[in-house]
Amino acid sequence: MSKVNQKKLLVMAIYAAEIMLKNGAETYRVEDTINRICRSRDFPYVESYVTLTGIFISVDTDGEDLNDMITYVKRINKRVINLNKVAEVNDFSRRFVESRMPIDEAMAVLKAIDTTLPYSxxxxxxxxxxxxxxxxxxxxxxxxxxxxxxxxxxxxxxxxxxxxxxxxxxxxxxxxxxxxxxxxxxxxxxxxxxxxxxxxxxxxxxxxxxxxxxxxxxxxxxxxxxxxxxxxxxxxxxxxxxxxxxxxxxxxxxxxxxxxxxxx
Amino acid sequence: MVTYIQNFIFAYVATIGFAILFNTPKSALLKAGFGGAVGWLLYSFINFKSDNIVLATFIASFFIALIGEIFAITNKKPITVFIIPGIVPLVPGFGIYFTMLSILEKNYTKAAQYGSEALLISISIAGALTIVLTLNSYRKKKQPIKIK
Structure with missing residues (x-):
């Protein structure tokens, strides 16, 4: 897997985590989702720390090359309650982990979930x-x-x-x-x-x-x-x-x- | 008996209303309502029989969480989707209100009474959920996390 793909995957994982946390998911569920998504695509080292107001992820690709460590921090400012989106992303992460879904497709699915309108x-x-x-x-x-x-x-x-x-x-x-x-x-x-x-x-x-x-x-x-x-x-x-x-x-x-x- | 059937229907509608406020998925609305209605029925029955509101809340939220757990397993949805709308009717809104009212009346003895009751009710909801959800995490631990 090339370096670009790993970065893309990390961006995808953090996007999924952001949607969940913004819409009222529990912290452990968000961490679990990140870890599952990253582990399913061959990251030997994944560590995520999520609080109510921010997401921190660190991944390492193989441990040999020092330049391979990627860290990503995301600040969450605004929170609403939308249990529908939480359930959707939860469902999506399950599908993503169990299949060989391409990352671009996964990103498109997440965008569709994120733009779902709440009840009027x-x-x-x-x-x-x-x-x-x-x-x-x-x-x-x-x-x-x-x-x-x-x-x-x-x-x-x-x-x-x-x-x-x-x-x-x-x-x-x-x-x-x-x-x-x-x-x-x-x-x-x-x-x-x-x-x-x-x-x-x-x-x-x-x-x-x-x-x-x-x-x-x-x-x-x-x-x-x-x-x-x-x-x-x-x-x-x-x-x-x-x-x-x-x-x-x-x-x-x-x-x-x-x-x-x-x-x- | 008629009162209980009436209460069941009112609690069902109320829970679905709260569920819509929280944007619960459409497929989960009726199930969340069922949990809430059963919970309220237990609550009003035990409260009537024993006159112990804390015990009634504890048992009601225990069963709401249990029903939510069953729906979460069969529907593969996060458990919060089912239990959050269900426990809202049990949250001591009247406790908050009467505490505040007693403070306005400068009746601090009554305020302490209502306030501690509201606190005890919140703790009993928390305790009931804790028991059921801990069982849930124990069940999850049995399945090893699939790596890759």
Whole structure:
């Protein structure tokens, strides 16, 4: 295998790893993918170190020639949650390792996966709303509360999406989401007496709770990636605190306007 | 009985909704929903019978992870695809909310109570997932990594 091919393979491997890490895969899965891809094409030495914010790979071709060592560092800045892409790349790496797929073809497959569109924002907002509505029903809400939670959650999902697109950070996005949920719930609950403020807010903030960060924090910690595990745990805590902050800020303002008497 | 059937359907729809927010693959949506719905059913049943929310969460997330594990093996997809949407309804959103509300009311005793409950629920989800996922890594270790 020529030198160019090895470099191409490494670029391909790091591209696959980047897609996985950017879309919410666990650290050990990303490392495993890199190692499998590189080992399947005759690298005797592969070492990869992946954290939540960067990928480091070092490969050696045969150990005799000193010039053969290649190292590649990739910084990951922006992360979203797209489990579909994680599953696709996972599937792809399995196919690549088991077959003799040419690297150019593999690169094309990865590009196709990377440009796959997520579910449209309309669909996401509607289903996010439905999820919140059904969750409030699980808490024992009535029909009006269901619709209030549905509407609030659609609003929250949509605006969080827009804020994320505009590159606002995690903290601001979730404060805004929590604040919006509280505001909308206050407005809707003052429209009709049977709409309970608590149930609407709890339903609506369920679309923001850090389920992925929490699960991945546990998975990373079990796998021994303590740096990533702690980082993800901190992310989960930060999200929870900022949601509470956003909701609390608006509620406190409303209580202040009402003259300090809690009406519920 | 009717309540449980209703709850099953609501939890199913809610889990699928969360799954769509996380861009779960289309083929996995119904399966992820099933795990979440079964988990919620166990949660509400045990919570009703024993009045112990931490125990209920533990057992529910244990079974969600177990169901996710089975789907992950049969469908050859990462296990996170199935368990993440399923455990979201169990994440203590109400705990966060009531803790914050108690702080606003300057009722710090209640805030500590709700806060520690939320923390315990998170830990019980984590503990249940840890047990199932550790079994998973043990199973994987049995198959040697194919080099080349």
């Amino acid at each position: 924002i309309t669909l996401q907002a509607v289903f996010g709303g439905l999820a919140s509505g059904c969750f409030s029903l699980l808490l024992g809400a009535n029909v009006l509360e269901f619709f209030a939670a549905l509407f609030t959650s659609i609003l929250v999902t949509y605006s969080i999406h827009k804020l994320k697109q505009a590159d606002f950070n995690l903290f601001i996005t979730n404060i805004a989401g929590g604040g919006l949920a509280a505001f909308s719930a206050i407005v809707l609950s003052s429209l009709h007496a049977s709409v309970n403020l608590d149930k609407v807010i709890i339903g609506a903030i369920m679309v923001m709770v850090p389920g992925v960060a929490m699960t991945n924090a546990i998975r990373d910690s079990i796998a021994g990636d303590l740096v990533s595990g702690l980082a993800r745990g901190a992310e989960a805590l930060l999200i929870a605190i900022s949601i509470a902050f956003g909701v609390g800020f608006i509620l406190q303002g409303w209580i202040f306007l009402k003259g300090g008497i809690l009406p519920w």
